Amino acid sequence: MDWEEDTPLILKPKCRPISANILEVAEKEINRLRGYLLKSSNSPVCSNIVMVSKANPFVRICGDYVAINKYIRHGHYPIPRIRSQLDRIQTYSLYADIDFKKDSHWADIIRTIVHHHWGQFQSPFIQEGTPPATGKWMEIVNNIFEEYKDWILLINDNMLILAHTSEELFER
Numbered sequence: 001m002d003w004e005e006d007t008p009l010i011l012k013p014k015c016r017p018i019s020a021n022i023l024e025v026a027e028k029e030i031n032r033l034r035g036y037l038l039k040s041s042n043s044p045v046c047s048n049i050v051m052v053s054k055a056n057p058f059v060r061i062c063g064d065y066v067a068i069n070k071y072i073r074h075g076h077y078p079i080p081r082i083r084s085q086l087d088r089i090q091t092y093s094l095y096a097d098i099d100f101k102k103d104s105h106w107a108d109i110i111r112t113i114v115h116h117h118w119g120q121f122q123s124p125f126i127q128e129g130t131p132p133a134t135g136k137w138m139e140i141v142n143n144i145f146e147e148y149k150d151w152i153l154l155i156n157d158n159m160l161i162l163a164h165t166s167e168e169l170f171e172r
Helices: 020-034 080-091 133-144 167-169
Strands: 046-053 058-063 095-100 111-115 118-124 151-154 158-163
Touching: 020 058, 020 095, 020 111, 020 151, 080 151, 080 158, 133 151, 158 167
Parallel strands: 046 111
Antiparallel strands: 046 058, 095 158, 111 118, 151 158
């Protein structure tokens, strides 16, 4: 990420409380992620964590990067209009959806640390919620698959491979 020169060296907002009705599930999810993804951090710059309830018994963990986002220079890669992408999909009979979970492995993590009352953690991925995350990913993947743009669509972190027949889909 490209940071403004006046980015603070220390930025630690007060921890946001986690709703009591998801506290137990949230703690389990944090512990699960600590097993393979989240690493402890002592960075002087961090952001709050937000726990969002999903279909029981799951939660989605998000970073609240509002405070730090104003110091990140944004690219201007165009995010496509979903409606026009959906119109394009309708001209095909079949599609395969590839979901690029945890898709961005950029190393500028020192300022995208999240914290809560269980500790302060970093992830090896650029986090959604930072301005360049989706656009940068789409720019890279679109460049990689440029020659296939007639039958590949990118929508956020999903790539759809479009075809008229199952044979054509398999081949693509």
